[in-house]
Every structure is written in structure tokens, then in C-alpha cells.
Amino acid sequence: MRVTIAGAGNVGRSIATELTENGHQVLLIEKDPHAFKTDSVPGAEWLLADACELSSLEEAGLESCDVSIAATGDDKANLVHALLAKTEFSVPRTVGRVNHPRNEWMFDDEWGVDVAVSTPRLMSALVEEAVAVGDLVRLLTFRQSNTDLVEMTLPADSPCIGRRVGDLEWPADAVLVAVIRDGRAMAPEREGALEGGDELLFVTAQEDESALARMLAPKLGDID
Structure with missing residues (x-):
């Protein structure tokens, strides 16, 4: 399976590491040169580019991806990337990271998001489940x-x-x-x-x- 991950921060690199260890092809897209740490996930491809720009996504070959994951720390960027992946490149499956709970309502199919992952919601759910x-x-x-x-x-x-x-x-x-x-x-x-x-x-x-x-x-x- 070919997977693109927008955002190579701690979250994006962690996801990439798990996926590459499970035998998947992973491309990390990161626009910040300071976060461009290729040695941290040597099994992945890396692209220094803006994951919200059409030209960058064309260069990444997004149309050949099975899954696109928007994992940046910016909800606006995650929504834009998911929308472009779904509408412009017909990526079959998109996953969007929700950083702020108040934005969760926007992460739906109208914005091209198939699966929304809200860390705050998961944490609160796990606390409830534990007690x-x-x-x-x-x-x-x-x-x-x-x-x-x-x-x-x-x-x-x-x-x-x-x-x-x-x-x-x-x-x-x-x-x-x-x-x-x-x-x-x-x-x-x-x-x-x-x-x-x-x-x-x-x-x-x-x-x-x-x-x-x-x-x-x-x-x-x-x-x-």
C-alpha cells in the first residue's frame, strides 16, 4: 500500500515508522526544512514541499496513493490537504488529524475527510473507558x-x-x-x-x- 503523510512532525514520523515497519510504501511531505529529518524514518521517501499546494502534490504523485494522511499540527492545513487529495487526485482513503476539538465538526466528507482522528477525544474516551x-x-x-x-x-x-x-x-x-x-x-x-x-x-x-x-x-x- 502506498501512503502519503502530510506533516513530518512527531506524529507524522511516528505513523510513518509504524507503516514502513509493516511493509508499506510511505512518502512524507514537509515544508519546514528544520523538520526535514530523513534519518528519523530512513525507510520512507521524503519531499520538501507544501502539502497544500497542487504543484507539490502533483510532484508527489498523489494520484497513485491508496491513503493520504493529513497529520500536521494545523487543522486548516489538514483540511485543505484532505480536500485536495480527495477531489483533485481521487485518493481512495483520507485520514485527517484533528488538533482542536472545536474544529472536529468540519472534518467530514464535505472536506474530503474519510476518517477523522481527534487525539483529545480519544484521550477523554480512554479515560472514561478506564473508570x-x-x-x-x-x-x-x-x-x-x-x-x-x-x-x-x-x-x-x-x-x-x-x-x-x-x-x-x-x-x-x-x-x-x-x-x-x-x-x-x-x-x-x-x-x-x-x-x-x-x-x-x-x-x-x-x-x-x-x-x-x-x-x-x-x-x-x-x-x-
Whole structure:
């Protein structure tokens, strides 16, 4: 897979290192000569250019990329790069880094962003996930499909404990994708039973989240 990363700061270089180690072709685009540290990711290609300029992206051969990642520390630059990658070069998949939560609403398909990654949101979600049992925590939003990746640690009094996964009727647009038990991730099996303390990961439509939460951990006011 060929991947272009706009921005060779700490975030961009870290992503590039992971991708090159996994065998992907990576091109880092950076306009600041002081951040142009080719020795930091020797397995990647480097281009000293402005990732928001059409001529730079033509030089980079962006039309041949499978994924373009906008990873600069400037939300405006990330949006412009994603829009150019999608509309001018038809890059199949774009990822945009959100630096400031107040800008998150702009990182959608209208700006050419397929996946928005908000570090502040992920950090707050991980904090919630670490302390909350019986609460549904939104980890990630898939903009194009209006669905979320959500997590719940099953409380000891959940009515789903002891029941087989195959016997549970989830809300229409909720899919159980993984069960984490004793620190180990497992694919859900129809014959497997849920246990207290299981961490359940779902991909679900946003409108089904409340129903899913009530099913897994009904509050006192939800019980008829």
C-alpha cells in the first residue's frame, strides 16, 4: 500500500515508522526544512514541499496513493490537504488529524475527510473507558456511515451475563465485533456466553446507542 503523510512532525514520523515497519510504501511531505529529518524514518521517501499546494502534490504523485494522511499540527492545513487529495487526485482513503476539538465538526466528507482522528477525544474516551463500568463509551466516529465504535465493560448485574451471544438480539444496526476478557481480545462466538467484566466492542448506528446501553446495563429507571 502506498501512503502519503502530510506533516513530518512527531506524529507524522511516528505513523510513518509504524507503516514502513509493516511493509508499506510511505512518502512524507514537509515544508519546514528544520523538520526535514530523513534519518528519523530512513525507510520512507521524503519531499520538501507544501502539502497544500497542487504543484507539490502533483510532484508527489498523489494520484497513485491508496491513503493520504493529513497529520500536521494545523487543522486548516489538514483540511485543505484532505480536500485536495480527495477531489483533485481521487485518493481512495483520507485520514485527517484533528488538533482542536472545536474544529472536529468540519472534518467530514464535505472536506474530503474519510476518517477523522481527534487525539483529545480519544484521550477523554480512554479515560472514561478506564473508570466507567456499565457506561457506553464512544471511542471513534465513522463519518461517512454515521456509525460509532463504542465500548462497554459489562457490569456484574447485567441481564446479559450468562447468555449465549447467539441468543441475544442486538438493536438492528448494532454489531458486536470483539469481546475482551482477561486482557485478551476474542472474536464473538454464537455459542459463547458473556461474563461480568467483559469489555464489549460494538460498531453501531448512533441512534441505536441508547437502546444498546439499556440492553447491556439497564439503569433503575429503565426497568419496568
